[in-house]
Amino acid sequence: MEINVVQKVLKVNDELAQQVRERLRAAGVVAVNLISAPGSGKTTLLESVIPLLRDDLRLGVIEGDPETTRDAERIARHGVPVTQINTAGGCHLEANLVLQALDRFDLKALDVLAIENVGNMVCPVGFDLGETKRVAVVSTPEGHDKPAKYPKLFRQTDLVVLNKIDLLPHMDFDEAVFDRDLKELNPDVQLLRVSCRTGEGLDGWADWFRRLSEAGEAAEASA
Amino acid sequence: MEINVVQKVLKVNDELAQQVRERLRAAGVVAVNLISAPGSGKTTLLESVIPLLRDDLRLGVIEGDPETTRDAERIARHGVPVTQINTAGGCHLEANLVLQALDRFDLKALDVLAIENVGNMVCPVGFDLGETKRVAVVSTPEGHDKPAKYPKLFRQTDLVVLNKIDLLPHMDFDEAVFDRDLKELNPDVQLLRVSCRTGEGLDGWADWFRRLSEAGEAAEASA
Numbered sequence: 119m120e121i122n123v124v125q126k127v128l129k130v131n132d133e134l135a136q137q138v139r140e141r142l143r144a145a146g147v148v149a150v151n152l153i154s155a156p157g158s159g160k161t162t163l164l165e166s167v168i169p170l171l172r173d174d175l176r177l178g179v180i181e182g183d184p185e186t187t188r189d190a191e192r193i194a195r196h197g198v199p200v201t202q203i204n205t206a207g208g209c210h211l212e213a214n215l216v217l218q219a220l221d222r223f224d225l226k227a228l229d230v231l232a233i234e235n236v237g238n239m240v241c242p243v244g245f246d247l248g249e250t251k252r253v254a255v256v257s258t259p260e261g262h263d264k265p266a267k268y269p270k271l272f273r274q275t276d277l278v279v280l281n282k283i284d285l286l287p288h289m290d291f292d293e294a295v296f297d298r299d300l301k302e303l304n305p306d307v308q309l310l311r312v313s314c315r316t317g318e319g320l321d322g323w324a325d326w327f328r329r330l331s332e333a334g335e336a337a338e339a340s341a
Numbered sequence: 342m343e344i345n346v347v348q349k350v351l352k353v354n355d356e357l358a359q360q361v362r363e364r365l366r367a368a369g370v371v372a373v374n375l376i377s378a379p380g381s382g383k384t385t386l387l388e389s390v391i392p393l394l395r396d397d398l399r400l401g402v403i404e405g406d407p408e409t410t411r412d413a414e415r416i417a418r419h420g421v422p423v424t425q426i427n428t429a430g431g432c433h434l435e436a437n438l439v440l441q442a443l444d445r446f447d448l449k450a451l452d453v454l455a456i457e458n459v460g461n462m463v464c465p466v467g468f469d470l471g472e473t474k475r476v477a478v479v480s481t482p483e484g485h486d487k488p489a490k491y492p493k494l495f496r497q498t499d500l501v502v503l504n505k506i507d508l509l510p511h512m513d514f515d516e517a518v519f520d521r522d523l524k525e526l527n528p529d530v531q532l533l534r535v536s537c538r539t540g541e542g543l544d545g546w547a548d549w550f551r552r553l554s555e556a557g558e559a560a561e562a563s564a
Contacts, residue, residue: 259380
C-alpha cells in the first residue's frame with residue numbers, strides 16, 4: 119500500500135516534468151539538474167561559471183534548499199535571474215515546484231536554466247524535473263567511495279563534476295578507485311575535475327554549458 | 342491523504358523506536374545515532390575512537406548505507422561487532438531496521454551501540470531510532486552555512502562534531518558564523534572540533550563516549 123502511494127506521486131511528477139520539458143523546449147531553453155551532497159560546492163560552481171559564460175549564454179538559476187535564500191542571494195549578486203525554492207524541510211525538488219518557479223522567469227530571455235537541487239545524494243535521483251541533462255557533483259573531501267555507495271545517482275547522470283581537486287594533496291582520495299567505480303556504473307559518463315579555488319577545470323565546465331546550449335539549438339532548428 | 346500515510350509510518354516508527362529503547366535499556370546499552378551528509382567522515386570518526394575506548398568500553402556498530410558493506414568491513418577490521426544495514430537505495434534508517442539489527446548482537450556484551458545513519462542531512466532527522474543521544478557530524482569542506490540551511494538536524498541534536506578541521510587553512514570556512522548560527526538554533530548543544538587526520542580533538546570525542554556510558558550506568562543503577 120505504501121508503495122502504491124509512492125508510485126502515484128512519481129507518476130504525477132513525471133507528468134509535471136513533461137510539462138516543464140515542453141515549456142522549456144518551446145522557449146528554446148536547455149535545463150541542467152545539479153545533484154550532490156550538501157556542501158559539495160554546487161552554488162560555487164555556478165558562481166564560478168557565470169562570469170565565463172556572460173558573453174555567450176543567457177543563464178537563469180533555480181536554487182533548491184530546505185530553508186534560507188542564501189544561495190539565491192549569492193547568485194543574484196552576479197546579475198543573473200534567480201528563483202529560490204524553499205522545500206520547508208523537504209529533501210528534494212519535484213517537478214511541480216520547478217513548474218511554479220518557471221513563471222518567475224522570462225524564458226524567452228534565457229538559453230540555459232541551471233536547477234540546483236537540495237543537497238542530498240539519494241532522494242533527488244528519483245524525481246525528473248524536466249531537465250535536459252543531469253549533473254552529479256561530488257567533492258574530493260567526501261571520499262572516493264561515493265559512486266559505489268550511491269550508485270543510483272552516478273548511473274543516472276550525464277556528467278560528473280569532481281570538485282575541490284585543490285584539496286587532493288591534503289587527503290586520502292584514491293582517484294583510480296573513484297574512476298574505476300564510476301566507469302563500472304556508467305561507462306559513457308563524462309567526468310570533469312574542477313577547483314573553483316584555483317580555477318583549474320573551469321574552462322571545461324564553461325565549455326560543457328556552451329556545447330549543451332549549441333546541441334539544444336541544433337535540436338530546435340531540426341524540429 | 343499523502344500526509345496521513347506519512348503520519349502513519351512515523352507513528353509505527355515511534356512505536357518500534359520505543360521497542361529498541363527498551364531492549365537497549367534492559368541490556369544496559371546506550372546508543373548513539375550519527376547523522377551527517379555523505380562523506381562527512383562518520384565511519385572514520387568511529388574508526389578513530391575505537392582504539393581509544395578499547396580498554397574502557399565495549400562498542401558495537403550498526404552501519405547504514407544505501408548499498409555496499411564497505412563501511413562495515415572497515416569497522417570489522419578493528420575487531421568490533423558490526424552489522425550492516427543496506428536500505429536498497431533508501432535515504433534514512435528506520436527503527437524497524439535497527440530492531441532487526443539488534444538481533445545480530447550479544448547486547449549483554451556491549452556498553453555502547455553506535456548507529457551510523459545513511460549519509461543525508463534531511464531525511465534521517467524525522468526518524469527516532471531509539472537512540473540515547475543524537476550526534477550531527479559536519480565537516481569543514483561542507484561550508485559554514487550548513488546549520489542555517491539544515492536547521493532541523495542541528496536543532497534536534499545533542500552533540501555537533503565539526504570534522505576535518507585540519508583542512509581549515511585551505512578553505513574559506515567562517516567559524517564565527519558557524520558557531521553563531523548553531524548557538525541560535527540550539528543554545529545548549531555541545532560542539533567538538535575534530536581532525537581524524539591529525540588526531541586533534543579525538544580525546545574529547547572519546548571522553549564524550551565515556552561520559553555517556555557512565556551516565557547510562559548511573560541511570561540504570563537508580564532505576
